[in-house]
Amino acid sequence: MITVTDLRKVYRQGARDVVALDGVSMSVPKGSIHGIIGHSGAGKSTLVRCLTLLDRPTSGTVTIDGRELTNVKDAEIRQARRRIGMVFQHANLMDSRTAAANVAHPLELVGTPRREIQARVTELLALVGLADFADAYPAQLSGGQKQRVGIARALAAHPDVLLCDEPTSALDPRTTDEILDLIAELTRRLELTVLIITHEMNVVKRICDSVSLLEAGRVVEHGPLQEVASDLGGRLAKALIPLPATPPIPGGPVVELLMVGEHATEPVLSGLTRRFDTDVNVLAGSVETLAGTRFGRLRVQLDQSTDMDAVRTYLAAQGVAVEVAA
Ligand SMILES: Nc1ncnc2c1ncn2[C@@H]1O[C@H](COP(=O)(O)OP(=O)(O)O)[C@@H](O)[C@H]1O
Ligand SMILES: [Mg+2]
Structure with a gap:
């Protein structure tokens, strides 16, 4: 020690x-x-x-x-x-x-x-x-x-x-x-x-x-x-599970999702689509295994009309961290 x-x-x-x-x-x-x-x-x-x-x-x-x-x-x-x-x-x-x-x-x-x-x-x-x-x-x-x-x-x-x-x-x-x-x-x-x-x-x-x-x-x-x-906004997290930069795209809000462990990517996206009747446009994604745990990071764009507060609540309940990209 x-x-x-x-x-x-x-x-x-x-x-x-x-x-x-x-x-x-x-x-x-x-x-x-x-x-x-x-x-x-x-x-x-x-x-x-x-x-x-x-x-x-x-x-x-x-x-x-x-x-x-x-x-x-x-x-x-x-x-x-x-x-x-x-x-x-x-x-x-x-x-x-x-x-x-x-x-x-x-x-x-x-x-x-x-x-x-x-x-x-x-x-x-x-x-x-x-x-x-x-x-x-x-x-x-x-x-x-x-x-x-x-x-x-x-x-x-x-x-x-x-x-x-x-x-x-x-x-x-x-x-x-x-x-x-x-x-x-x-x-x-x-x-x-x-x-x-x-x-x-x-x-x-x-x-x-x-x-x-x-x-x-x-x-x-x-x-x-x-x-x-697991700290979505952290600098180490960004460096450990890097996402390529994507140019700004006109349209709905761009959000970054961080899924840890058993929270697989697919069900989260299809859940979003179904529940909020929104298109989910994947801009970038990355999966890493760190200290034996799987981390998935996604940058997605949602429909203009999406109720972000509801999305946030829904994803939090799924154990997914959300950050609205600038
Ligand atoms: N012997 C020294 N005298 C004066 N300043 C020093 C000396 N050694 C390091 N520094 C200063 O301390 C800071 C940290 O340096 P250093 O430990 O070499 O960083 P790193 O190894 O991360 O590149 C720097 O600003 C450097 O200029
Ligand atoms: Mg040095």
Whole structure:
């Protein structure tokens, strides 16, 4: 379990203060994956640096399994940092070392006995599906394989938390999915607490249990994936279940419908048509499965004469959220 409470980071830049983190709080249970999504400049890298103690936050706390990281003395930072494994966008492997020697490196740094290192490295390479690549050099590995080595190395010292900073941004879509699935599997298997910093909604869709939207140093939306996806007007919901833009069309009101779970699309539309004797013109639609739940989003145009209040009441009773598009 990692808990971040009211984290602030202010950089002094000449005469002015730059507020990079403006009171960030989040709580990620053990065995789950939390995505942190945000545009460039939102504060993602600052958050990573504060979590890994590369940078001291101006105020606020970071706690892992009840132990506060943010108040450890400088002399103990190294030890405290071992509780967090880091995975980067580029695996940053040492080219002159084999896969096994790269994974062994953090263990050598802390003086782990050689025999212990050997056993641990064999175990880790098997864990990430690279049992047969121990002696391969980075130049002989694909991008995905290099990232697997990076993940094995991050797990070498038995961290409680895995912090992944854009782990798949340099990979093709298929390899991205493989690496994400590996991270998900390891999370369950090793009971890790995982934070994934990303700008790709696909990462959130595929493996995150919960998500925070970071903007200008603040968390502006957050929650379990199903919860944020169910918020029809929410920005995360719009990004998780995107609808293509449609040009304005003269005629009746344009509404967006969000159906969650068993509320299938077809019965809702035919129900509308029958009950209100209106034409339903589908402008755009999208269906996504998120955290095991089906979400359907539709943009439809109704007849000019449709009684929107009645439609709203009817759809609410069906468990369908409605928003009148501008
Ligand atoms: N060392 C620094 N000194 C001054 N300002 C910084 C420093 N690091 C980051 N910032 C500022 O903090 C804000 C957040 O930056 P950053 O954490 O790098 O965002 P992201 O990783 O989401 O792109 C930006 O406005 C950036 O200019
Ligand atoms: Mg950054």
